[in-house]
Amino acid sequence: MKDRILELLKTNQDSFISGQRISLELGVSRAAIWKYINALKDEGYEFESSSKIGYRLTSVPDLLTQEEVADKIKNNRIGKSIIHFNTIDSTNIKAKELAANGAEDGTVIISEEQTAGKGRLGRHWISPKNKGIWMSIILRPHINPMYASRVTLIGAAAVFKAVESQGIRTLIKWPNDIVLNGKKVCGILTEMSAELNRIHYLVIGIGINANVDDIDFPEEIKTSATSLKIESGHPIDRKSLTAEILNNFEILYDKFLSDSSIKDSVAICRENSVLLGKEIRIINNGKETEAKALDINDDGELVVVHPDGTTGVVFSGEVSMRGLYGYV
Ligand code: BT5
Numbered sequence: 001m002k003d004r005i006l007e008l009l010k011t012n013q014d015s016f017i018s019g020q021r022i023s024l025e026l027g028v029s030r031a032a033i034w035k036y037i038n039a040l041k042d043e044g045y046e047f048e049s050s051s052k053i054g055y056r057l058t059s060v061p062d063l064l065t066q067e068e069v070a071d072k073i074k075n076n077r078i079g080k081s082i083i084h085f086n087t088i089d090s091t092n093i094k095a096k097e098l099a100a101n102g103a104e105d106g107t108v109i110i111s112e113e114q115t116a117g118k119g120r121l122g123r124h125w126i127s128p129k130n131k132g133i134w135m136s137i138i139l140r141p142h143i144n145p146m147y148a149s150r151v152t153l154i155g156a157a158a159v160f161k162a163v164e165s166q167g168i169r170t171l172i173k174w175p176n177d178i179v180l181n182g183k184k185v186c187g188i189l190t191e192m193s194a195e196l197n198r199i200h201y202l203v204i205g206i207g208i209n210a211n212v213d214d215i216d217f218p219e220e221i222k223t224s225a226t227s228l229k230i231e232s233g234h235p236i237d238r239k240s241l242t243a244e245i246l247n248n249f250e251i252l253y254d255k256f257l258s259d260s261s262i263k264d265s266v267a268i269c270r271e272n273s274v275l276l277g278k279e280i281r282i283i284n285n286g287k288e289t290e291a292k293a294l295d296i297n298d299d300g301e302l303v304v305v306h307p308d309g310t311t312g313v314v315f316s317g318e319v320s321m322r323g324l325y326g327y328v
Contacts, residue, residue: 001028002036006045006067009057018054062130064110064242072243077106078137078253079246085111087129090118092191092205095136099201100193105140108246117207120176120189125207126225128216133208133242137249140201141257145194148202149316150262152176152190153300154252155204157265159186160272162244163208168232171274174293174302174319178208179274182324183226185209206245210236224325262300270296275321280304284317293319 004026009017019030028036037047037055044061060068066082073079081104088094088111095109114134117125127134139151156172163170163178163185170186171179178186186208193200209227217225228236252265270276275293282289282304291304294311301313 001026001032002039003067005033005036006040006057009047009055010060013057016048016050016053016056021054062238063112064133064135064238068239069110069243072240072247074247075106075250077104078250079106079108079243081107083107083109085109087111087113087115089116090114090125090205091134091136092118092189092203095138095203095205096191096193096201099138099140099203103138105138106250107138108135109138110135110242118189118205119187125187125189126212126217126221127207128212131209131211131213131216131227133206133210133238133245135242136203136205137246138201138203139253141199143199143257143260144197145192145199147260148192148194148199149175149190150256150265150300151202151204151253152188153262153269153296154249154256154265155188155190155206157252157268158245158249159188159206159208160268161248162241163228165244166228166236166241168228170272172269172272173274173321173324174269174296175300175316179324180226180228180231183224183231184325185226185228185231208241208245210238210241261298263298266296266298266300269300274324275302275319278321281320282314282317283320284314293321 005022008022019033022033023030046059048056048058065084069082091109091111111134113129114127117127119125152175159178160170160172173179176188177184189205191203211229212227214230255264256262278293280291280293282291291306293302294305295303297303301315303313305311
C-alpha cells in the first residue's frame with residue numbers, strides 16, 4: 001500500500017491530493033494513510049501537508065530502493081524484485097544467503113553502503129554511503145557450471161552500455177573491470193554455488209563508483225581508482241544508471257540463456273577493450289608471465305601471444321598492463 005500511495009503522490013506532484021481522495025482511490029483509511037506518509041518521511045521523502053487540502057510530495061530521496069528504480073526497469077525478471085539496505089556488510093554475502101534460502105532468479109540486492117564490500121581473492125571493495133551503486137544479482141541459469149564465468153563478461157558489457165547511455169565512454173579491462181581515463185570505476189565479482197554439472201545459483205556483484213569523491217578513496221588506491229562524477233565533472237543519476245545496467249543485463253543474459261553464446265557481450269568487450277594489442281602481465285595462481293593480448297574469443301577467453309611466439313588462451317586470473325593502475 002505504501003508503494004501505491006507514493007505512486008499516486010508522484011503522479012500528482014504539482015498539486016495537493018486530499019486524504020479523502022487517497023482513501024477513496026486506494027480503499028485505505030485516513031489513519032493508515034497518515035501512518036504510511038510518516039513511514040515515507042522516515043525514508044527521506046518530503047511532503048507539504050495540511051489537514052484541509054491534503055498532501056503534496058515535494059522531494060524524493062536519492063536512494064536505490066524498489067520504489068525509486070522500478071519505474072525505469074523494462075525487464076521481465078532482472079530487478080523486478082529489489083531488496084534495498086541502507087547499510088550491509090556485502091551485497092554478495094546477502095545475495096548468497098537469500099539465494100540459498102530460495103530467492104527468485106533475477107532478485108537484486110542493493111545497499112547504499114557496504115562495510116565489508118568484497119573484491120576478488122578476499123580483497124576489500126570500498127563502498128561509501130549513497131555515492132555508488134553496490135548491487136548483486138541472483139541468477140539461476142540451467143547451464144553447465146563450466147560456462148558460469150561468462151556471466152562476468154555479460155555484466156561488464158551491460159555496465160559499459162549503461163554508462164555509455166549516460167554520455168560517458170569507458171573501456172573494459174577483461175574480465176571484470178571498467179576503466180575511465182586509466183583508472184578503475186567499476187569492478188565485478190561473480191560467485192557460484194554448484195554441483196559438478198548443475199548450478200544452484202550465481203551471484204554477480206557489481207560495484208560502480210558513480211558519485212564517489214576523491215576524498216572517499218583511501219591513500220593506497222587514490223592513483224588507481226576514480227568515479228564517473230570525478231571524470232565527467234557532473235553528478236550521476238544513480239537511479240537511471242542502475243536501471244539501465246539491469247535492462248542491458250537482461251537483454252544480453254537472455255541471449256546467453258537461449259544458446260549459451262555470449263557473442264554480443266564479447267563483441268562489446270572486444271571493441272571497447274583497454275587490453276587488446278598491449279603488452280600485459282598475467283598473474284595466475286601466484287605465477288607471473290608476460291604476453292601480448294591479441295583478442296577475446298567468442299567463448300570470452302583472452303587470446304594472448306607469448307614471448308616465444310606461441311599463442312594461448314587465458315581463462316581467468318589477474319591481468320595488469322603498463323600504465324594502467326600505476327603498473328610501470
Ligand atoms: C573487483 O575485485 O573489482 C570486484 C569488486 C566487486 C564489488 C561489488 S560491490 C557489490 C558486490 N558486493 C560485494 O561485496 N562486492 C561486489 P578486484 O579485481 O579484486 O579488485 C579489488 C581491488 O580494487 C582492491 O584490492 C583495491 O585495490 C581496488 N578497489 C577497492 N575498492 C575500490 C573502488 N571502490 N574503486 C576502485 N578500486 C577499488
